[in-house]
Amino acid sequence: MNSETQTETRTVLYTAHGHLGVGMGAWREMFTELWETRELTWRLYLRDFSARYRQSLLGYVWAVLPALITVATFTWLNRTNVLPVKGTPLPYPVFVLLGMTVWQLFASGLTNSTQALVGASALITKINFPRETLVIAAFGQAVFDFFIRLFLLAGAFVIYRVTPSPAILLMPLVLLPLCCLTLGLGLLSALLNGVLRDVGQIITFLLTFWMFLTPVVYPASTEGSKALLNVLNPVSPFVIAVQDLTIVGHLTQPGNFAIGCVVSVVVLLLGWRLFHLTEPRIVERI
Amino acid sequence: MTSSVVSVENVSKKFCRGLKRGMLYTVQDVARDMMGVRANSDALREEEFWAVKDLSFELKHGESLGLLGTNGAGKSTLLKILNGIIRPDIGQVQMKGRIGALIEVGAGFHPMLTGRENIYINGAILGMTKRELDAKFDDIVSFSGLSGSILDAPVKTYSSGMYVRLGFSVAIHCDPDVLLVDEVLAVGDSAFRVRCSEWIASFLKKQGTLILVSHYLPSIRETCNKVIWMKNGECLFYGDTIPGLQVYQNAISQPATAIGSVETNSPIAIGSPLQMTSIKLTDGESENAILEFDYGQPFALEVGVNAQRDMGGVHLHLVFSNQEVGAVCGWTSRTGRPEGLCFPQGQTTLHVDLGEQALVPGNYSVVAYLSDLKHLADYHEYVGPQFGVRPHAVVDSRYGMMMLKGTIDA
Numbered sequence: 284m285n286s287e288t289q290t291e292t293r294t295v296l297y298t299a300h301g302h303l304g305v306g307m308g309a310w311r312e313m314f315t316e317l318w319e320t321r322e323l324t325w326r327l328y329l330r331d332f333s334a335r336y337r338q339s340l341l342g343y344v345w346a347v348l349p350a351l352i353t354v355a356t357f358t359w360l361n362r363t364n365v366l367p368v369k370g371t372p373l374p375y376p377v378f379v380l381l382g383m384t385v386w387q388l389f390a391s392g393l394t395n396s397t398q399a400l401v402g403a404s405a406l407i408t409k410i411n412f413p414r415e416t417l418v419i420a421a422f423g424q425a426v427f428d429f430f431i432r433l434f435l436l437a438g439a440f441v442i443y444r445v446t447p448s449p450a451i452l453l454m455p456l457v458l459l460p461l462c463c464l465t466l467g468l469g470l471l472s473a474l475l476n477g478v479l480r481d482v483g484q485i486i487t488f489l490l491t492f493w494m495f496l497t498p499v500v501y502p503a504s505t506e507g508s509k510a511l512l513n514v515l516n517p518v519s520p521f522v523i524a525v526q527d528l529t530i531v532g533h534l535t536q537p538g539n540f541a542i543g544c545v546v547s548v549v550v551l552l553l554g555w556r557l558f559h560l561t562e563p564r565i566v567e568r569i
Numbered sequence: 570m571t572s573s574v575v576s577v578e579n580v581s582k583k584f585c586r587g588l589k590r591g592m593l594y595t596v597q598d599v600a601r602d603m604m605g606v607r608a609n610s611d612a613l614r615e616e617e618f619w620a621v622k623d624l625s626f627e628l629k630h631g632e633s634l635g636l637l638g639t640n641g642a643g644k645s646t647l648l649k650i651l652n653g654i655i656r657p658d659i660g661q662v663q664m665k666g667r668i669g670a671l672i673e674v675g676a677g678f679h680p681m682l683t684g685r686e687n688i689y690i691n692g693a694i695l696g697m698t699k700r701e702l703d704a705k706f707d708d709i710v711s712f713s714g715l716s717g718s719i720l721d722a723p724v725k726t727y728s729s730g731m732y733v734r735l736g737f738s739v740a741i742h743c744d745p746d747v748l749l750v751d752e753v754l755a756v757g758d759s760a761f762r763v764r765c766s767e768w769i770a771s772f773l774k775k776q777g778t779l780i781l782v783s784h785y786l787p788s789i790r791e792t793c794n795k796v797i798w799m800k801n802g803e804c805l806f807y808g809d810t811i812p813g814l815q816v817y818q819n820a821i822s823q824p825a826t827a828i829g830s831v832e833t834n835s836p837i838a839i840g841s842p843l844q845m846t847s848i849k850l851t852d853g854e855s856e857n858a859i860l861e862f863d864y865g866q867p868f869a870l871e872v873g874v875n876a877q878r879d880m881g882g883v884h885l886h887l888v889f890s891n892q893e894v895g896a897v898c899g900w901t902s903r904t905g906r907p908e909g910l911c912f913p914q915g916q917t918t919l920h921v922d923l924g925e926q927a928l929v930p931g932n933y934s935v936v937a938y939l940s941d942l943k944h945l946a947d948y949h950e951y952v953g954p955q956f957g958v959r960p961h962a963v964v965d966s967r968y969g970m971m972m973l974k975g976t977i978d979a
Contacts, residue, residue, distance in 0.1 A: 293665070293666065293667070294663060294664070294665045295653060295663070295664050296661060296662070297650065297656060297662040297663075297664075298656070298657065298661040298662075299610055299656060299657055299658050299659060299660075299661075322693060322698060322699060323693045323694060323696075326689065326693040326694075327690070327693075327694075330679050330682065330686070330690045333682065333686070334679050334681040334682050337681045337682075337723075405673075405676055406677050407654075408654065409654070409670075409673040409676035409677075410652075410654070410670065410672070410676055410677055410695070411652045411653045411654045411670065412695075478596065479592060557603070560599075560603060561599045561602065561603070563655065563656045564595055564598050564599050564656075565595065565599075566654065567584075567595070567655050568592065568595050
């Protein structure tokens, strides 16, 4: 959108190719828009947040229940030797819960973002406002759930008498790039889902397999073909990094982590730019 | 800087009927956009059609435009283009100031949340800050007329009228410079509609600019000073309201649908000794035909009748119908001339002076009947011209009036 602010009134110009800004101007426009709509984003976040559990009995329990059940299932599979994972540096349930907490931030963040545009179709087709806000607000829900799960994790530490390394306090820093990655992918999948509803299904389906390719229910390996996953899977470096900070106290794979950070930032910028560029056309199809 | 607030230049927009093909086109267009290749915008691809074609107009401060057209004419698409929800394929739109759009009232409402919460959310979506909303909250509530207990219930428990009231109330409180309204106000109850039209009147007085889509022609006549008549995306008429409405009405109305059609004007008369040949509306003073009256202006009818032979004991009946609500009033020669009218063989012209009318501003049609004294057989039914009634500048003309001929005993 080309908008020039004049002294008194704001003039907007809508043309066929007006949104195709190029170069730095477009980036400045995107950042300005993001800043100007921070309040709206927050409102939408609060809206989703307060509406989510209003007609539900269990309420916020839903933020932890799926994680709890998954952890219980994997612990049982492990105990009964169906899934014989050995040599986890923490008691197995705590290890899975730790990995799951990080993984769910990514997984539910991506799922929420994917549905953000389609779910708000009534709004999008009737009111003009920056649609990035919807995706960011939807992702925000996943972040909130993550914080709730942290309490669960803390409880698990107490019950299993695990003392995490003080470096665990650095977790937010490590997770920031993961958030970038999630949001970048989320912006893309939200767009694609707008054109093709299959995308939403594919994402759900994909995430199930993706989790098994991420060291969540088993410790990361540094040998053989499995080591390759630590680099090729963009989520792995962050799950590993959180595990490292909690258990070892420092990053064991700083190289992979650095690559992961770069990839995440690139994905975010790319996703955001594409979103901004193609959004007007996508909205017509929603 | 030009003084126009809304300026639309040769705007066109195409849509695709097929869902799957539409997806394909979107992907193609997006790919073109990203590579910086301009799409061949002015050519239609398979299954595409022009939803809006080559439309241009300009509006200044205080002007209001009515969009006319049957369903699917492209009115809503045009509103969405003006609001920037969809981009034109060709041409450009320039809008100055804050734009308020009521394309669908309450579109931003979350059904689970209360009215109070939704005011804040909808307000934020429309671009208001928290501080602005805090300051205007009471005004918004009082305009909507919703009481406190309703306000704290989830909006999914609201009636559609309550939805509209709250939505409209929020939208107008964002102080728009340009307001786009798409046929939404009809849902509110009459008290609310009156409040809305009062608000719109004061909005226009304060130099606001309005674009209104409505199928309720009297409201367009009342509020708009310009109209655009669209058909299949194209503009068939752009200009002042009164001639615009006349052109539009003549085009869309199957003449006097409720009462009979034009064809009945002659066929029924076959074998009938009496036949009406013309009806002309005048102001009762001059000979000139008038198709547009002011509220309260006197009017008269000239009815041309052709008699096959000398006829007596004939009554003339007139029925006036409002296009929106149907028959509203009538006149009959029985009252003043119980013995009936006489027609010598040949052509006669009847002058019926109806005096001052107090018809609600709107569009009317008149149908005339000739019958015998007992009103048992209609000799002829004739569909007269359609005419309009303009609102009065001073007198409140929202209500029609029937003067009762009472007597006073003092």
